Amino acid sequence: MKHVLAKAKWLLCVALFFVGSAHLQAQTSSTAPAFEVVVLGDSGGIQDGNLSAFLLRSLTEPNYVALDAGTLVNGINQSIKQGAFSELTIKEDKKWGKAGTILRQHVKGYLLSHAHLDHVNGMLVASPEDSKKSIYALASVNTMIGETYFNGKAWANFSDRGIPPLLNKYHVVDLLPGTSTPIADTELSVTAFSLSHPVESSAFVIEHGDDIFVYFGDTGPDIVEKQGKLDAIWTYLAKQVKHKNLRGMIIETSFENERPHNLLFGHLTPALLMGELGRFAGKIGGEQPLKGLNVVISHIKYSLAKNVDPRAKITKQLNEANDLGVNIIIPQQGQKFQF
Ligand SMILES: [Zn+2]
Numbered sequence: 001m002k003h004v005l006a007k008a009k010w011l012l013c014v015a016l017f018f019v020g021s022a023h024l025q026a027q028t029s030s031t032a033p034a035f036e037v038v039v040l041g042d043s044g045g046i047q048d049g050n051l052s053a054f055l056l057r058s059l060t061e062p063n064y065v066a067l068d069a070g071t072l073v074n075g076i077n078q079s080i081k082q083g084a085f086s087e088l089t090i091k092e093d094k095k096w097g098k099a100g101t102i103l104r105q106h107v108k109g110y111l112l113s114h115a116h117l118d119h120v121n122g123m124l125v126a127s128p129e130d131s132k133k134s135i136y137a138l139a140s141v142n143t144m145i146g147e148t149y150f151n152g153k154a155w156a157n158f159s160d161r162g163i164p165p166l167l168n169k170y171h172v173v174d175l176l177p178g179t180s181t182p183i184a185d186t187e188l189s190v191t192a193f194s195l196s197h198p199v200e201s202s203a204f205v206i207e208h209g210d211d212i213f214v215y216f217g218d219t220g221p222d223i224v225e226k227q228g229k230l231d232a233i234w235t236y237l238a239k240q241v242k243h244k245n246l247r248g249m250i251i252e253t254s255f256e257n258e259r260p261h262n263l264l265f266g267h268l269t270p271a272l273l274m275g276e277l278g279r280f281a282g283k284i285g286g287e288q289p290l291k292g293l294n295v296v297i298s299h300i301k302y303s304l305a306k307n308v309d310p311r312a313k314i315t316k317q318l319n320e321a322n323d324l325g326v327n328i329i330i331p332q333q334g335q336k337f338q339f
């Protein structure tokens, strides 16, 4: 009897441990990865061919969704060269080369954070040879992309709404903030949130089963923007991590700490990002709740100026301010990560 009781106690302890540490599984390397991220474009401007764009897929399927599409075909080509698709079973295609096949067969949709050119340029220029798929964005973002690019002037209207003639290649889906929407032809679903930027921007919480990954489009910090939009996402995520595994996030750090707040134009610096993550940690509670969380830094502003290296400086400033113990990742175009 004593023996049975001891065993029951032990099982209860193990069960409680797993329940208690569910949200931390993402942050330790002991759990098998759930998502793959391919970096099509790592920078936030200036350098064409390397602008904000990532591919994300669940490792249970060969289908990606694009997170922004500032750079598309060049990013796929660079990623092929670096072996980023080596674990993907690429469908044979008689007509299309490898990059074409990946874009046409394996990228099933676009999640577009906002209408700025550095986030949509790759999709626009690739559209003549792209396959039919959906564009997912907040309603105001879809409207702005329609009016600005798919207007028959800047570009032909490859979408299925707005200014005629409609080429009907891209089905436009409006995402309702805070409401989960399935991403067609994938096992993923997405919940969008509004972000503060000169035009409305968005964050996407992407789910596969109990695993979640978050992509942030361009965003200013709440202390400057005064709209509490990041706060609303931190509150949502703090609730989610109680029963789901947060595998990581992609979030921007455009400028160095020295940049004055009145010249941020809706962007973050290392100190401001760490301040935001600190508020997220506070909402989860406990000691170092974000320790080991994968935080991929996007949108570092490239510069053509002599003797400046924003990437090196931002990396240093992020690491120096990292009291939370998050796993800061400075990605480079063509790299693949599994989280
Ligand atoms: Zn941008």
Ligand SMILES: [Zn+2]
Pocket: 114, 116, 197, 218
């Ligand atoms: Zn922007």
